[in-house]
Amino acid sequence: MRKHARDSFFVVGEGVLEFDAAGRPGTREPLTGEELRRFRFSRLGPQGEGLDEETRTALAEAITAAGDQPDAAVPAGFTYLGQFVDHDLTMDRTEARLGEEVTLDELLQGRSPALDLDSLYGRGPQDRDDRVYYAADGVSLKVGTTSATTFPDDRVNVELEGFDLPRAGGTAGTRADRRKPLIPDLRNDENLAVAQTHLAFIRFHNRVVEELALKGLTGQRLFTAARNEVVRHYQWLLRTDFLPRVIDPEIVRDVFTSGRRFFEAPARGKGRFGQPPTMPLEFAVATYRLGHSMVRGGYQWNRVFNSAGPGGLSTLLQLFTFTGVAGNFEPGAGLPELDDPNSGTVDTLPTNWIADFRRLYDFTEAGRPDLAAPDGGGNVTKRIDTLLVDPLAQLPAGTFGGRGTQIPPVQRNLAFRNLTRAGMVRLATGQQMAKLLGVRPLTAKEIIDGNTGAALTGLSADQRQAVAANTPLWFYVLREAEFNDGVLGAVGGRITAEVFHRAMEGSRTSIVRDPSWRPTLGPDNRTFRMTDLLLFAFEGKADLLNPLGD
Numbered sequence: 001m002r003k004h005a006r007d008s009f010f011v012v013g014e015g016v017l018e019f020d021a022a023g024r025p026g027t028r029e030p031l032t033g034e035e036l037r038r039f040r041f042s043r044l045g046p047q048g049e050g051l052d053e054e055t056r057t058a059l060a061e062a063i064t065a066a067g068d069q070p071d072a073a074v075p076a077g078f079t080y081l082g083q084f085v086d087h088d089l090t091m092d093r094t095e096a097r098l099g100e101e102v103t104l105d106e107l108l109q110g111r112s113p114a115l116d117l118d119s120l121y122g123r124g125p126q127d128r129d130d131r132v133y134y135a136a137d138g139v140s141l142k143v144g145t146t147s148a149t150t151f152p153d154d155r156v157n158v159e160l161e162g163f164d165l166p167r168a169g170g171t172a173g174t175r176a177d178r179r180k181p182l183i184p185d186l187r188n189d190e191n192l193a194v195a196q197t198h199l200a201f202i203r204f205h206n207r208v209v210e211e212l213a214l215k216g217l218t219g220q221r222l223f224t225a226a227r228n229e230v231v232r233h234y235q236w237l238l239r240t241d242f243l244p245r246v247i248d249p250e251i252v253r254d255v256f257t258s259g260r261r262f263f264e265a266p267a268r269g270k271g272r273f274g275q276p277p278t279m280p281l282e283f284a285v286a287t288y289r290l291g292h293s294m295v296r297g298g299y300q301w302n303r304v305f306n307s308a309g310p311g312g313l314s315t316l317l318q319l320f321t322f323t324g325v326a327g328n329f330e331p332g333a334g335l336p337e338l339d340d341p342n343s344g345t346v347d348t349l350p351t352n353w354i355a356d357f358r359r360l361y362d363f364t365e366a367g368r369p370d371l372a373a374p375d376g377g378g379n380v381t382k383r384i385d386t387l388l389v390d391p392l393a394q395l396p397a398g399t400f401g402g403r404g405t406q407i408p409p410v411q412r413n414l415a416f417r418n419l420t421r422a423g424m425v426r427l428a429t430g431q432q433m434a435k436l437l438g439v440r441p442l443t444a445k446e447i448i449d450g451n452t453g454a455a456l457t458g459l460s461a462d463q464r465q466a467v468a469a470n471t472p473l474w475f476y477v478l479r480e481a482e483f484n485d486g487v488l489g490a491v492g493g494r495i496t497a498e499v500f501h502r503a504m505e506g507s508r509t510s511i512v513r514d515p516s517w518r519p520t521l522g523p524d525n526r527t528f529r530m531t532d533l534l535l536f537a538f539e540g541k542a543d544l545l546n547p548l549g550d
Helices: 053-063 077-090 175-179 192-213 219-246 249-258 281-285 287-294 316-321 335-339 414-424 430-437 444-449 461-469 473-482 492-505 530-537
Strands: 008-011 015-019 025-028 071-075 161-164 380-382
Touching (some): 008 281, 053 414, 053 461, 071 077, 077 192, 077 219, 077 530, 219 249, 249 492, 281 287, 281 473, 287 380, 287 414, 414 473, 473 492
Antiparallel strands (some): 015 025
């Protein structure tokens, strides 16, 4: 099973960075076939000094301390669109647990770090192994069917096709094996919000196929044309709708109009189109983990599960529970049950857990007031800052591939895992990256005190001094956002925007390489947002965007 986050990195010019069997970070030479590896990590900045485990633990506890984290004005669906994008960029095939040695063959990637939706398409319908993701026509992607249930009424006592991911089914193996989603990246089923996002992209592809088939395209030509159309629209909405919500919009504008200045920047005006991109550790291990801060502890999910509904507010744990990879589709399941691959009694999503997309995105932005969320029933993200909601201190083992094993409690803490991984790869500190980018670094006072973010009063004086002197990059960019209206700033924003630009440039289909392209599936030739994608995918119908009704 692919993991929530990578625990071994092949870095160009350095070797394989990982933990040894005793949990110590180290570097070794790749074992064989280095030239075959397409997905390569790189290092944008210098190597840095990590924090000791006691300080990492104390800092992680401060980050995940229960508190009143401020809301942002960003619709909550963008948290999980961001996670979907992360998996598009960074999926690998390694199956090792934290600190376990792996061979280079196990590390080999079947993808490049490009925004080309191979997390949706795999290697395509012509590939013998990946054919399982596709419908009988070899062009459309499979969808799944929900399980009828009885709570809270007869309206959910029905199976609905097209509202769950396709799943393995059958009778062989564990219940977890039968719930396995038939999608290229299993991480897109580790929580229900990202699973329903992946499903929306499946439906978007299938609708594009239907439209292009009317023009006479068939077979492989139809698939290729549909994929190209989907990828271009996806890149456009990331550039114009997603990135300006999480990064200082001026940084996004500068990168996409003037080009990259730091990450794999073109030399003497020449592009890098013919060279495969790499993935900088600073992005993968730090700056793009901004979405962890955006997660809410509970969601107004649909008419059943909301603060005024019969099921109450959906908790974050429930979003893990109602998946096949991290959960077991069983109401009331706790961590012991979720960690057990044989728990649960059904193998597909219960109908009463289908998403109401009106509560995750603001369709009034797309001129559809009829699709506004019910009063008090919408969700926004938490502000990007140094606080994570406390359920992220107790992750189900399935979210990081630990099902069926004994997990030390601290390793369930997402903040601890982020900080530990940064130490493993000797990631540059925030101060080092600020110097590299030529921007003013945060002061020691700003790092320690923050701006209504994580309180470091629980750390010892020596620990606070260590954090201020060598600030972990992930913590640094979140502190930076606290002083920048809740969006990534001069360090975090610049790195993230440049990597997105390079990942689009390196895609087989690219709006960066084809700057004259304009969207055709939105309201005009300049606009295509996530709400436009959902409107197209679900035919603009309220009963498809919200099949359970009000």
